[in-house]
Amino acid sequence: MKLEWQGNLIGVQPRIRLMRSFDQRQHSYLGYMLLVDGIMDGCMCQFSIGIGKGAQAKYQFRAGDRVQGVCEPVMNPEMEPADYYKASKLTVLSRGKPSTPPPWTDLAVDLETTRARGHRRLSAATYEKHCRPCRWGCRMAVEIIIDQWNPDKKRFRRETFCYGPKSCALYKAGAPSKVPGRRGMTWVEEDWIDEQETAHRGPDD
Numbered sequence: 001m002k003l004e005w006q007g008n009l010i011g012v013q014p015r016i017r018l019m020r021s022f023d024q025r026q027h028s029y030l031g032y033m034l035l036v037d038g039i040m041d042g043c044m045c046q047f048s049i050g051i052g053k054g055a056q057a058k059y060q061f062r063a064g065d066r067v068q069g070v071c072e073p074v075m076n077p078e079m080e081p082a083d084y085y086k087a088s089k090l091t092v093l094s095r096g097k098p099s100t101p102p103p104w105t106d107l108a109v110d111l112e113t114t115r116a117r118g119h120r121r122l123s124a125a126t127y128e129k130h131c132r133p134c135r136w137g138c139r140m141a142v143e144i145i146i147d148q149w150n151p152d153k154k155r156f157r158r159e160t161f162c163y164g165p166k167s168c169a170l171y172k173a174g175a176p177s178k179v180p181g182r183r184g185m186t187w188v189e190e191d192w193i194d195e196q197e198t199a200h201r202g203p204d205d
């Protein structure tokens with residue numbers, strides 16, 4: 001079912017699925033997510049559309065652009081960060097103007113760079129309030145395998161992360177992530193993991 005949409009881009013962010021199994025984690029880089037304030041199938045609302053990296057390379061979407069196209073609702077919302085995907089007939093109607101950071105509204109970086117930068121956890125409230133326009137923000141679809149010996153036992157949720165400069169004045173970490181495991185055990189992802197993941201970057205990088 002193809003749905004017509006049009007709207008202003010709130011932001012363009014990496015589209016990532018995170019698989020957790022207790023203290024292990026693995027990222028799948030699906031492309032980019034357009035966060036849109038506009039009209040979906042005749043209804044005014046805010047929504048997100050998943051696109052591939054080829055579409056982002058072709059259209060160079062960024063916050064403030066006015067865009068239209070068609071898309072489909074996602075088949076498996078637990079595994080997909082976006083509300084809609086399979087976008088086509090994409091057209092940029094007008095271009096937005098970059099604003100002074102933070103948040104960083106200029107062009108999203110390539111996914112290899114995103115991966116190499118590493119992320120820190122980001123308060124969900126801060127993400128909602130400040131970070132949706134920022135190219136460094138990311139709201140991942142998270143799949144949790146509770147018991148690796150029984151991989152069908154899963155939970156799903158969303159988690160928010162920041163790939164941006166560690167000196168960003170808007171950043172708030174929020175509570176550490178807790179990952180449920182077998183026999184009622186819980187893995188707590190403490191601060192040192194974020195520090196280790198981003199240790200290769202300076203405060204303003």
Ligand code: SF4
Nearest residue numbers: 131134137162164168
């Ligand atoms: S906290 Fe991160 S995602 Fe939010 S504005 Fe700052 S750099 Fe961007």
